[in-house]
Amino acid sequence: MKVMAICAGRRNGNGEILAKEALCAAQELGAEVELLNLFDYNILPCTGCEDCTMQMGEVAMDPTKKYRGCILKDKDDVDRIIAEMRTCEGIIFAVPTYDLMPSSLYTRLCQRFLAYELSFLLEIGVIDHNPHTVAGLISVGGSMHDWQTLALESLQASMFTMSLSVVDRFMSQRVGRPGNVLLHQDQLDRARKMGENIVKAIQTPVEERTWLGDPNDGVCPVCYSSLVYPGDAHWDGIEFPYECAVCGCGGTLGTNPENGRPMLIIDPENGRVRDRNNDKARAEHLNEIIQTRIGFLQRQGEIQDALKKYRSMKFPTLEIKR
Ligand SMILES: Cc1cc2nc3c(=O)[nH]c(=O)nc-3n(C[C@H](O)[C@H](O)[C@H](O)COP(=O)(O)O)c2cc1C
Known part of the structure; x- marks a missing residue:
């Protein structure tokens, strides 16, 4: 059982602290854990070339054709990040809210998911089984819900392409400067709960999994x-x-x-x-x-x-x- 956290916040920032707290809980329950901070990787923006979806159409019509994947595959770190995501049964995303939405570092990554559409890759046999990965979402903002209105929903919208199934989410509120969240024990406890929920979901048969959030x-x-x-x-x-x-x-x-x-x-x-x-x-x-x-x-x-x-x-x- 492997659980990964992907953080798009500052190194040692609030998102990273919450992600670490969630991972500690998962680890204590027996999960192998890892943490990726997206600031450590080269993530190019999707060029909008549509080469992936054009190829998908071609391969669907003629299965002898080979799917080459994203044109940026060998030009940055996204292919490796996604390959690593596929080794996990649970993924926790901790993403700062900028202008009500997830920060652009995260949206750069998730808008590259299209070339890795899971149901298509399963269909053409590039992937041999559906890992039924579960996800937990944390939006991290300096304000409350009124200034994070699109944060969790946008994060959730980015889950479909990779067939990531969201079982828990919460909004970390009123944490601005790095470390601010350490003054909010309730939020640290909530992150811990998310780590526990992710393990619980992984250990539940796929068809019996339910919402574990609020x-x-x-x-x-x-x-x-x-x-x-x-x-x-x-x-x-x-x-x-x-x-x-x-x-x-x-x-x-x-x-x-x-x-x-x-x-x-x-x-x-x-x-x-x-x-x-x-x-x-x-x-x-x-x-x-x-x-x-x-x-x-x-x-x-x-x-x-x-x-x-x-x-x-x-x-x-x-x-x-x-
Ligand atoms: C460009 C920018 C825009 C921001 N916009 C919002 C916002 O709309 N709503 C909010 O609640 N916080 C906003 N914040 C505050 C961050 O979300 C907050 O500092 C958060 O703790 C950052 O997470 P990190 O410590 O993991 O990097 C903004 C910060 C920056 C730098």
Whole structure:
């Protein structure tokens, strides 16, 4: 049993302290543990080349073709980090909140996950088994929830591609300068609890795993996110009155009978057809991407003149001498 913590905060900062506390608890319960601070690695931003998804389409249509992976594979440390993540049954992410969101050091890493889409790699046999990795999320901020509104939800949104299943999350609040969290014993205890929860989840058979975080967390009963919005029609016409911004489950707004707080009441018929936790629902999204691409390729001829016009347009820019 191996548990890793990935920290995107400062070295010896608050996130690292919380990650260490969680790892200590996991270690005491018998886990082999390791800690990666993303500041120690070279992580290039995704170039947006779409080479990975184009290859995925090609390999899906012709299984004799070989998947080469990300074009940046040998240019930085991401391939090694992801290979290491795959050796773990549990991963704890401790990420500082910058401008309400996870810091860019983390988003650089997670936006490279697409080339490593687990269900695709399983499908083509690059990976021989699903490790069913569980995840714990810690957002670390100087403020309270009101200034970390997109932090945990954005972290959660980054879990789907790698099929990481979130079993616990919490928001470390009002910790600013490095070490500030040491004045918050309750938060250190909560990190410890997360370490215990991760081990507990690993030791539970996959189909029996449940949410181990705060039962009153969030508004969505499926992923516990706090972000629900009035739904709009999807590409294929499906529409829900309200949708969870993180997992995509749909339904109506109601009241949680347990605590009287607002709650997304999942439509019993089709409320989970877009549940991003589900490989099938995500495959439908892949279908959307393919349909959009096919539609574009069929009409590509129509845009050639306009494309040339915009390519030749030049505007004053900022020249940087290197
Ligand atoms: C550029 C920047 C933006 C920040 N924005 C927020 C914010 O929106 N909300 C918040 O709660 N804290 C914010 N903070 C504070 C950090 O989240 C806080 O210092 C945290 O403890 C950093 O974690 P670390 O010690 O693990 O590096 C910001 C800090 C920086 C440097």
